[in-house]
Amino acid sequence: MTELEAGSTTGARRARPISPHLQVYKLMLTFVMSGFHRITGAVLYFGMLLIAWWLIAAASGPNAYGNFEWFMGSLIGRLVLFGYTWALLHHLLGGIRHLLWDLGLGFEPNEREFLALATIVGSISLTLIVWVVGYLAMGGPR
Amino acid sequence: MTESRMRTPMSRVRGLGAAHTGTKDFWHQRITSVAGIPLCIALVIIVIALLGRSHAAVVQILGSPIVAIIMLLFIVNTVYHMWIGMQEIIIDYVHEDKLKLATLLGNTFFCFAIGLASAFAILKLSFGV
Numbered sequence: 001m002t003e004l005e006a007g008s009t010t011g012a013r014r015a016r017p018i019s020p021h022l023q024v025y026k027l028m029l030t031f032v033m034s035g036f037h038r039i040t041g042a043v044l045y046f047g048m049l050l051i052a053w054w055l056i057a058a059a060s061g062p063n064a065y066g067n068f069e070w071f072m073g074s075l076i077g078r079l080v081l082f083g084y085t086w087a088l089l090h091h092l093l094g095g096i097r098h099l100l101w102d103l104g105l106g107f108e109p110n111e112r113e114f115l116a117l118a119t120i121v122g123s124i125s126l127t128l129i130v131w132v133v134g135y136l137a138m139g140g141p142r
Numbered sequence: 143m144t145e146s147r148m149r150t151p152m153s154r155v156r157g158l159g160a161a162h163t164g165t166k167d168f169w170h171q172r173i174t175s176v177a178g179i180p181l182c183i184a185l186v187i188i189v190i191a192l193l194g195r196s197h198a199a200v201v202q203i204l205g206s207p208i209v210a211i212i213m214l215l216f217i218v219n220t221v222y223h224m225w226i227g228m229q230e231i232i233i234d235y236v237h238e239d240k241l242k243l244a245t246l247l248g249n250t251f252f253c254f255a256i257g258l259a260s261a262f263a264i265l266k267l268s269f270g271v
Binding site for chain 2: 051
């Protein structure tokens with residue numbers, strides 16, 4: 001402590017710099033995608049309740065599975081599932097982006113911007129593709 | 143930069159820090175993320191394949207060995223991945239000691255419960271008891 005206080009002759013506490021937080025940064029796409037990765041991760045965390053409900057309902061019997069199907073078929077259920085699909089695919093693509101960085105790739109400014117853009121454009125496109133394929137697999141919208 | 147006198151040479155050599163696990167969570171998060179890529183793709187395919195099918199058909203497909211094994215791998219991998227992830231979020235944002243302890247415990251309980259319940263359901267579908 002004596003070393004730290006050596007610069008202060010008056011003994012009064014000097015205002016020390018504090019760590020900057022979210023609001024001081026310019027809103028960049030890479031920064032937003034970083035936030036999206038964490039938020040989608042947290043959403044998927046609670047989304048596992050949906051997976052568990054699905055599996056437990058299937059294991060419980062036709063009535064329980066019917067309740068699950070009724071909820072997932074409702075407008076709210078479809079919105080939840082659509083959100084879950086996007087969160088899963090966004091977190092998946094964001095994760096691949098992080099793995100590329102872990103390998104030391106994609107750190108140039110243009111590469112970072114491309115990866116951030118590819119994450120959001122890719123996740124939205126893939127979500128729409130998955131839903132189109134899903135409806136086609138069911139034989140059209142119901 | 144002077145090394146604190148409280149740290150022994152052994153602790154510096156081990157490099158595991160105060161939590162005694164070093165970068166274990168970081169590394170395990172990477173392992174489970176790599177494994178998660180094919181498993182998430184498999185989940186999407188399985189869900190699409192089951193859309194609109196009757197309960198009996200869903201039980202048969204989910205309970206078939208390959209699908210059940212993939213689903214079990216997905217569950218175990220995801221639960222571990224999300225346990226580390228939520229722990230990281232809690233450590234970043236929750237600074238009050240008691241609340242931090244409570245949320246960390248809650249995270250562990252939630253992950254164990256959701257993992258065990260899901261795994262049990264898949265095993266029940268497979269063995270058909």
